Amino acid sequence: MSASHISVQHEDFEPGAETAGLGEGRTDVGAVASFVGYVRDANDGSGVFAMTLEHYPGMTERALGEIVEQARARWSLLGVRVIHRVGRLVPGDRIVFVAVAASHRGEAFAACEFIMDYLKTRAPFWKREETPDGARWVDARESDDLAAAKWSDAKGRH
Amino acid sequence: MNIRILYFAALRESLGVSAEDFPLPDGVGSVDGVRACLVSRGGNWEKLSAPSVKAAVNQCMAAGGAPVRPGDEVAFFPPVTGG
Numbered sequence A: 001m002s003a004s005h006i007s008v009q010h011e012d013f014e015p016g017a018e019t020a021g022l023g024e025g026r027t028d029v030g031a032v033a034s035f036v037g038y039v040r041d042a043n044d045g046s047g048v049f050a051m052t053l054e055h056y057p058g059m060t061e062r063a064l065g066e067i068v069e070q071a072r073a074r075w076s077l078l079g080v081r082v083i084h085r086v087g088r089l090v091p092g093d094r095i096v097f098v099a100v101a102a103s104h105r106g107e108a109f110a111a112c113e114f115i116m117d118y119l120k121t122r123a124p125f126w127k128r129e130e131t132p133d134g135a136r137w138v139d140a141r142e143s144d145d146l147a148a149a150k151w152s153d154a155k156g157r158h
Numbered sequence B: 001m002n003i004r005i006l007y008f009a010a011l012r013e014s015l016g017v018s019a020e021d022f023p024l025p026d027g028v029g030s031v032d033g034v035r036a037c038l039v040s041r042g043g044n045w046e047k048l049s050a051p052s053v054k055a056a057v058n059q060c061m062a063a064g065g066a067p068v069r070p071g072d073e074v075a076f077f078p079p080v081t082g083g
Helices: A015-023 A059-074 A105-122 A142-152 B009-015 B031-039 B043-049
Strands: A004-009 A031-038 A050-055 A077-085 A087-089 A094-102 A125-131 A134-137 B002-007 B019-023 B054-057 B060-062 B073-077
Touching: A004 A059, A015 A031, A015 A077, A015 A094, A031 A105, A050 A077, A059 A077, A059 A105, A059 B060, A077 A105, A094 A105, A105 A142, A125 B009, A134 B009, B002 B009, B002 B031, B009 B043, B009 B073, B031 B043, B031 B054, B031 B073
Parallel strands: A004 A077, B002 B073
Antiparallel strands: A031 A094, A050 A087, A050 A125, A077 A094, A125 A134, B002 B019, B054 B060, B054 B073
């Protein structure tokens, strides 16, 4: 079992290199599942020029670490990488990256989705969008709470 | 003895404060107790009474009944919207 890698950063990241890094130099990895989130140019019916991500330094890293530990307790994982950007981003920019290495695809897919669902509802990040009508804070979505809640259902286990 | 209180995102903006040192009054020892003290300031501080406002104690999500002791770092913020 390799260490988990968690980073909160202003800089962009390279998904290919991050994904490849999980399987590099080892022969026990059978599957790597990854997710990349991007800034969209529209949200809630209006255009978005840019968004600024605020976070709670210290708690953010701690919350992401706890989410990854929960995933590792739930599935047998061989490596995890989580990167979340902060600061001002524009449409098309990468914003978040999650990759999970495991022996088999089921664990990799499930753990990757679990980490994203929990990140959305438990990690202290906030988005402020710049739109043609001015700046606005993004509201939390009920669908994100429902996505996270499905993992507390025993049927969600793999 | 003081606690440190932090505010984030829309809440920080409407309060016009990002952090303060707050003397913990006698008899106040929970997140809800601190919240009630702040709400009693009136005006925009009443926004803290909204159930949607979340709290953390020492950088861990905390429910209203969670204990608060001198030296703790308490944060209030809107629901998170990362990812």
